Amino acid sequence: APPQATIRRLSVYLRYLSGLENDGAKVISSQDLAGYLALNPAQVRKDLAYFGEFGKRGVGYSVKKLRDHIIKILGLQQVRKVAIIGAGGRLGRALALYTGFEKRNFKVSALFDNDPRVIGTVLSADAGEICPIENLPRIVKDRNIEILILTVPAQAIKEIYDLIMLSGVQAVLNFAPFKLISNENVVVNNVDLTTELESLSYHLRLKEAG
Amino acid sequence: APPQATIRRLSVYLRYLSGLENDGAKVISSQDLAGYLALNPAQVRKDLAYFGEFGKRGVGYSVKKLRDHIIKILGLQQVRKVAIIGAGGRLGRALALYTGFEKRNFKVSALFDNDPRVIGTVLSADAGEICPIENLPRIVKDRNIEILILTVPAQAIKEIYDLIMLSGVQAVLNFAPFKLISNENVVVNNVDLTTELESLSYHLRLKEAG
Numbered sequence: 001a002p003p004q005a006t007i008r009r010l011s012v013y014l015r016y017l018s019g020l021e022n023d024g025a026k027v028i029s030s031q032d033l034a035g036y037l038a039l040n041p042a043q044v045r046k047d048l049a050y051f052g053e054f055g056k057r058g059v060g061y062s063v064k065k066l067r068d069h070i071i072k073i074l075g076l077q078q079v080r081k082v083a084i085i086g087a088g089g090r091l092g093r094a095l096a097l098y099t100g101f102e103k104r105n106f107k108v109s110a111l112f113d114n115d116p117r118v119i120g121t122v123l124s125a126d127a128g129e130i131c132p133i134e135n136l137p138r139i140v141k142d143r144n145i146e147i148l149i150l151t152v153p154a155q156a157i158k159e160i161y162d163l164i165m166l167s168g169v170q171a172v173l174n175f176a177p178f179k180l181i182s183n184e185n186v187v188v189n190n191v192d193l194t195t196e197l198e199s200l201s202y203h204l205r206l207k208e209a210g
Numbered sequence: 211a212p213p214q215a216t217i218r219r220l221s222v223y224l225r226y227l228s229g230l231e232n233d234g235a236k237v238i239s240s241q242d243l244a245g246y247l248a249l250n251p252a253q254v255r256k257d258l259a260y261f262g263e264f265g266k267r268g269v270g271y272s273v274k275k276l277r278d279h280i281i282k283i284l285g286l287q288q289v290r291k292v293a294i295i296g297a298g299g300r301l302g303r304a305l306a307l308y309t310g311f312e313k314r315n316f317k318v319s320a321l322f323d324n325d326p327r328v329i330g331t332v333l334s335a336d337a338g339e340i341c342p343i344e345n346l347p348r349i350v351k352d353r354n355i356e357i358l359i360l361t362v363p364a365q366a367i368k369e370i371y372d373l374i375m376l377s378g379v380q381a382v383l384n385f386a387p388f389k390l391i392s393n394e395n396v397v398v399n400n401v402d403l404t405t406e407l408e409s410l411s412y413h414l415r416l417k418e419a420g
């Protein structure tokens with residue numbers, strides 16, 4: 001099976017190919033694709049070969065065909081409905097109002113929180129009002145939510161874990177600094193923005209050490 | 211040199227070891243560290259061996275020593291000052307007000323934007339008022355800013371690129387969906403939150419395909 005890093009690079013290729021198609025480009029070589037993205041051409045070829053894309057020697061890949069294929073591989077032909085837990089908070093609100101998700105086929109379709117002061121607030125027409133967290137299982141089923149985004153404090157993760165499992169959702173994107181583990185029913189991606197800063201700090205230290 | 215993925219796992223080990231130390235644990239085996247984090251014990255040992263940490267056979271690693279060592283490896287003994295460009299926007303504002311960064315030694319010390327309606331706003335006492343983007347090079351030097359966080363639209367990246375290079379900053383965390391490439395002076399981490407959703411969509415498609 002292709003590694004996680006290959007799947008993430010597919011998203012980067014997709015974004016670039018979409019730009020190329022808009023500009024009217026018909027073909028692209030692994031050399032050019034790699035050059036623009038500061039990647040290794042052999043790595044690009046290896047990533048695409050996992051999915052049977054080998055390109056034509058000396059010509060490269062068809063921009064349209066490759067783009068359409070990556071869209072299918074990532075399952076992006078249909079709209080994926082997303083819900084945000086902690087939508088009354090700072091990060092939750094920023095994600096709920098972000099128009100960039102819809103451009104790439106993710107639609108924020110439900111919002112949840114446990115703070116009575118924010119329940120009932122309407123952040124956007126599509127997502128409707130912020131619902132109480134107890135209604136999560138019912139609303140996930142009613143609105144066919146496929147992905148839950150967690151923007152609650154780390155200590156709240158344990159409180160809502162059972163509700164998440166009860167809801168039947170199969171994918172979770174967790175922003176709390178607490179590693180939530182995938183199981184056979186739910187795949188979890190953990191994003192810790194502070195880890196991103198720590199990885200930059202590592203490089204700063206290397207420069208300091210000379 | 212250790213791979214990027216090893217550096218990111220160090221952050222995860224650090225977070226877990228800090229919790230253990232708070233609970234009074236003295237030693238931990240690679241088995242237990244891996245078990246709790248759903249990782250492979252051999253991977254944990256390999257990650258730590260890059261930095262000369264081998265643990266004692268049958269006993270494991272000293273929690274305190276290992277934690278202190280990882281803090282040094284990641285360069286987290288001192289406070290790293292951070293500035294946010296696009297601080298008047300939704301994501302920028304959420305990051306500017308986030309108290310979690312300071313707990314891990316990152317201090318938001320300057321805010322920038324180009325929208326006259328938000329310039330002069332004070333989001334937090336530490337960061338001061340939102341400054342005009344033209345003042346970036348001077349303020350980065352005056353306040354010893356080491357990391358820039360970019361939360362501007364993708365098309366604004368080209369506009370501010372020269373100012374970023376002029377500022378002399380050595381590390382950038384970019385949230386705009388536009389791959390900014392590292393060079394010999396500036397290391398860049400690109401975070402595309404939509405790519406996180408696309409990687410989850412890939413797993414959803416695999417389940418759909420059965």
Ligand SMILES: NC(=O)c1ccc[n+]([C@@H]2O[C@H](COP(=O)([O-])OP(=O)(O)OC[C@H]3O[C@@H](n4cnc5c(N)ncnc54)[C@H](O)[C@@H]3O)[C@@H](O)[C@H]2O)c1
Pocket residue numbers: 085086087088089090091092112113114115118133150151152153154156159160175176177192193194304305306307308309310
């Ligand atoms: N704000 C950021 O930029 C940022 C950056 C990195 C990480 N994070 C992480 O994202 C999470 C949210 O951060 P924030 O700054 O938005 O915090 P916040 O306090 O502004 O928002 C948290 C929200 O979660 C809600 N909540 C708490 N417990 C809940 C529960 N049991 N069920 C439903 N809702 C619940 C709260 O009512 C609140 O609206 C935290 O885990 C934080 O560590 C945030």
Ligand SMILES: NC(=O)c1ccc[n+]([C@@H]2O[C@H](COP(=O)([O-])OP(=O)(O)OC[C@H]3O[C@@H](n4cnc5c(N)ncnc54)[C@H](O)[C@@H]3O)[C@@H](O)[C@H]2O)c1
Pocket residue numbers: 094095096097098099100295296297298299300301302322323324325328343360361362363364366369370385386387402403404
């Ligand atoms: N909001 C989110 O949850 C989210 C999620 C994923 C990605 N992003 C990305 O993060 C970035 C910010 O998103 P947002 O939703 O906060 O947008 P936003 O429009 O709310 O904020 C953008 C801010 O950047 C400022 N800006 C624009 N051009 C500038 C320039 N040349 N110099 C300085 N400041 C400038 C604007 O004045 C505004 O305050 C975008 O690239 C977006 O794609 C945001």
